[in-house]
Amino acid sequence: MGLKSEVRSRKSGVRRQDLQKLWQNINQVAMKKSALITGGSRGIGFGIAKALAVEGYDLAINGMREESLVTGALDELRSYDVEVIYCRGDIGDGEARAEIVEKTIHSFGRLNVLVNNAGIAPRKRFDILETPEESYDLVLNTNLKGAFFLTQLVAKRMIEQKNTDSGFTACIINISSVSATVVSVNRGEYCIAKAGLSMATQLFAARLGEFEIPVYEIRPGVTATDMTAGVKEKYDKLINEGLTVQKRWGYPDDVGKAAAALARGDFPYSTGQVIMVDGGLTIQRL
Numbered sequence: 001m002g003l004k005s006e007v008r009s010r011k012s013g014v015r016r017q018d019l020q021k022l023w024q025n026i027n028q029v030a031m032k033k034s035a036l037i038t039g040g041s042r043g044i045g046f047g048i049a050k051a052l053a054v055e056g057y058d059l060a061i062n063g064m065r066e067e068s069l070v071t072g073a074l075d076e077l078r079s080y081d082v083e084v085i086y087c088r089g090d091i092g093d094g095e096a097r098a099e100i101v102e103k104t105i106h107s108f109g110r111l112n113v114l115v116n117n118a119g120i121a122p123r124k125r126f127d128i129l130e131t132p133e134e135s136y137d138l139v140l141n142t143n144l145k146g147a148f149f150l151t152q153l154v155a156k157r158m159i160e161q162k163n164t165d166s167g168f169t170a171c172i173i174n175i176s177s178v179s180a181t182v183v184s185v186n187r188g189e190y191c192i193a194k195a196g197l198s199m200a201t202q203l204f205a206a207r208l209g210e211f212e213i214p215v216y217e218i219r220p221g222v223t224a225t226d227m228t229a230g231v232k233e234k235y236d237k238l239i240n241e242g243l244t245v246q247k248r249w250g251y252p253d254d255v256g257k258a259a260a261a262l263a264r265g266d267f268p269y270s271t272g273q274v275i276m277v278d279g280g281l282t283i284q285r286l
């Protein structure tokens, strides 16, 4: 029943409980939260998108592929009864970033959660003595510069929303990697980008503290996605030999659960912190 007809039926003697329920529904719609997830149509980003859909977030999913190629993923997210839009664009590009944010805020009226997840591995692994500049530039541009400037853009909008609505809650989550601290000399540019993202997390956490916008970092370990499909056998063997304490691959849902807990506010006094989702890979052992 629409609002007008509800109000009309009130005059004709509608029950008090029905009206209460109606206001509850109106409030729920007004309070609905939204999240922007870069690289959210597959892999870890999709795991995060599903976990936030379960929490009731409307979703803006960003990625590089054409929308027609990701409709299956978008429809799966819609099955959680949330609104889902697709914002195609390269997060390494300034104009695209602005369009992504505008489209999200125009569609949902607000943006409560930003998840900087999109990232690439070097197209080819080179020993750092041979890393080509193009590979360095591409990986840093996507994995670090893109996330840094998207955060800058979104943070300003979040501050505006905080200033106009005291009940508005927001947070930012960066998906880095164990590579922020674990050295791989055959993909140095990836490690440097992730270490930089880790510092960006602390910088924005410090800057946005006064606005009560927490910024967190999730550091996944070896996770089963398209990114790692090409090195599956290598990591099957390493995991079997004890690379991780928990003897299995990580899954996108593992990261999704951590992101949902952060977005829900389950870590209210931990801004700037790192949540490890690596099955114990980084525990130093003798």
Ligand SMILES: NC(=O)c1ccc[n+]([C@@H]2O[C@H](COP(=O)([O-])OP(=O)(O)OC[C@H]3O[C@@H](n4cnc5c(N)ncnc54)[C@H](OP(=O)(O)O)[C@@H]3O)[C@@H](O)[C@H]2O)c1
Residues within 6 Å of the ligand: 038, 039, 040, 041, 042, 043, 044, 045, 062, 063, 064, 065, 066, 089, 090, 091, 092, 117, 118, 119, 120, 121, 142, 175, 176, 177, 178, 219, 220, 221, 222, 223, 224, 225, 226, 227, 228
């Ligand atoms: N898999 C792992 O073992 C692992 C471990 C630690 C950390 N991580 C990090 O987790 C994040 C997700 O990785 P994943 O394994 O899920 O990778 P993935 O399966 O390769 O997915 C990457 C996603 O990022 C998007 N993307 C790539 N470049 C983009 C750009 N310039 N602009 C916008 N979107 C872009 C892709 O868009 P399209 O779908 O449109 O191509 C895709 O959705 C990355 O930051 C990665 O570094 C992964």
